[in-house]
Amino acid sequence: MNDFELSRDALGRLVYRAGEEAPHEVVPVRAFPIAAPDEGIALVAGNGRELRWIETLAELPVAARELIEEELASREFLPRIRRIVAVSSFATPSTWSVETDRGATRFVLKGEEDIRRIGDGRLLIADSHGIQFLIREVGALDKGSRKLLDRFL
């Protein structure tokens, strides 16, 4: 599966080369960022054309995999909420203080309808700027967080 090459150019962008084709600047995109993050990754050119479909990252050589993972990490922003520390009010808009896998932050929840169930006890919370926060498993949160969350569900 090593019929293409990935590298990083001076501007810090991923460049894709396959065979005789001219090199393309690409971005990796997960097809199912929430349901199956490790399966199905597309390398997409600047004009939106899919250049390469990767079934799983495991099939790639280490160097390419690392480049893709690095690029994904710097592009994907879906902080996972680990704990809800406090909410400013139970009426919306309400400011939430949370601990996520990417550190502690605060965001403004505009309305209860911005908390969406996406199956399997997962919740997707959109803040007032459209940033999405994920709760992987409501049941796995601590009791205090669940209690706060419960008031909005």
Added chain:
Amino acid sequence: MSSTSEPLPVSWRSDLQSRLDGQETLLAVLDLDLDARLCFTPGVVALTERRLLAGDGSGWREWPLDADLALALRDHAGVGTLELQQQGRRIGCWRFTLGNNPAALQLFRQFEQQCAALAGAAAPASAMLGEPCPECGAPLAPRETCAACSRLEAVPPSTSTLFRLWRFAQPYRWQLLAGFVLTLVATAANLVPPYLTMPLMDEVLIPYQNGKPIDYRLAGMYLGGLLVSALVAWVLGWVKTYILALVSERIGADLRTTTFQHLLRLSLEYFGGKRTGDLMTRIGSETDRICVFLSLHLLDFATDVLMVLMTAAVLVSINPWLALVTLLPLPFIAWMIHVVRDRLRHGFEKCDRIWSEVTNVLADTIPGIRVVKAFAQEKREAERFREANRHNLVINDRVNRIWSLFSPTVTLLTEIGLLVVWVVGIWQVGHGDITVGVLTAFIAYISRFYTRLDSMSRIVSVTQKAAAGAKRIFDILDHVSNVPEAAQPIAPGRLHGRIELNGVGFRYGNQAVIRDLSLSIAPGEMIGLVGHSGSGKSTLVNLICRFYDVSEGSISVDGTDIRQFSIAGYRRNMGLVLQEPFLFFGTIADNIAYGKPDATRAEIIAAARAAHAHEFILRLPHGYDSLVGERGQTLSGGERQRISIARALLIDPHILILDEATSSVDTTTEREIQTALDNLVRGRTTIAIAHRLSTLRRADRIVVLDRGQIVEVGPHEDLMARQGAYFKLHQAQARLNEADLAQPSEESEQSVEPVPAPAREAVA
């Protein structure tokens, strides 16, 4: 503006200040809240006249400003990225959440200005259009509300919002005062009967038990007093309720009309961002909720408070000691009730939300019933509904457990309170401190107001709900239209239709949709606008109609900037035919005469004839009086389109906009519409957007747009000869036609255009 991030610690700011030497000033500061790995970490990027500074946990870096430095700003999925590049290399990269985007834009613009100044060009005087937004610093056009801030809404509704309703209550202040006085008197009248039981007991009944004959005259007097006070309380209660209900109903109506009027004046951008249902609820049920709150809950609460205060005064005046014992448990009971109510409230709110889940299933399934049936998924939908209902039951069961306990608990608490009074009362009677009459009066008084405590405890939640409603209403009222009427509008009169676009730029949010576009259109000329979806065709037309205002440059008609015209007067010169014609509920004649309600029947018929609509209208059972629109006669797409063409013809505009007027119908119908359109276009300045290039054959000039810029201009033949972008588009379509694949709309325009479908319909 760092709502999504921890505000920068003060030391950062002072650290930044200390790094500046005396002469340099901070031009722009961008607070960062993410690091390179997208973890929440504070940081800062700052710009002075001489250098760019960046600081984070690891220390400070700086770059002296230089002409070969360049900044790049982009965003993806809520994360903004600012890159510093030098000669094709990335030398710095910073991340932040989009809440900080206005600050980033500011920094970006200032940087470009400074670099341009360094490169020798005189720095542009100021790219800012007006005052910066006081909250986030983004430059604003004069009198515009900042889009980034108005979407923030970080403050939860507070009860004080309700005081803003005073603006609507003020016209009725005398009625309100009368209502208040009546409430006072009515409550006082209500307190008389228990007071009269005291002498009735002490002077009539107890002496009788002790062997004295009943003094019928005295008894009659007291009983008469009871009757009179009851009658007075009845009349006063009736008058006060009537007056206050009248007033609150009027306040509600004023609120609704004012909000709707204000809403109609807002720009299309506002409607683009809102759901129709949401706006309808705000104007409909929220005003109603406020109205009920004012007329019912607030009134009840005021009456209750007055009664408790007056009762307390009366009790103290009769016997301070017993009064103390009576009133002592009151706060405790009130607190207990409040706690239980509070828990119940959450439960009920939960029920509401679960209920909406149930209705969501219905709202999903019923409109999509054809799909459900076609894929034979009835069972699955039924299962989904059953599941939602089960969820509903579980939540309701939990609430009902508390709810069923509530009423008996209030009764129990009341009984305990009474018991305490009995105990102390009997003890006092035994010691001869008070008479039996006094004790009876006390019992009568307190049983009245213990029960009122329950209704009083409700005030907290209804006030919160009403405050939330009021806030949602004021959200609309506080929104300033970003297509403002000029301070001294010029009445445009009858325009000739010479349109000049000068360096027009338009940004939607932070995305540039139109860039530096210049075009001049002669009166009576027909311009065809073509380009891919999202190339800015509809936006350009919206700018010419002044549904939005340009961000940069200007549009002038007959030599006057369109921002100086009165909006209504200007739009009266525009005829608009949209892709999806919107028909209001009413007769066909009403719909044709929508832009000119005083049109004669002859004018309407002439317009319909010219639009080739006359004949099919006559075929309808009620001719021009047939009802159309929602709940009315169903018309085909082509028929509706011809009615909307007649509508545009009737106002005889000198400027005509055809926004994909024929793209939602089949080829045969298109031909019919095309002949109608040819009548319409004659002698008018016309701007036509078309998906099918064949419909633009008659255009004097064709303008090809790509990513908000003009790539080609010229007549059809010239452009074909040039073999450029237009030629390519034309070839692609010709191939499609040959392959007989030309479907009316292969791609949805709306997903890229800033104005979604409902908003477009609203202007039809």
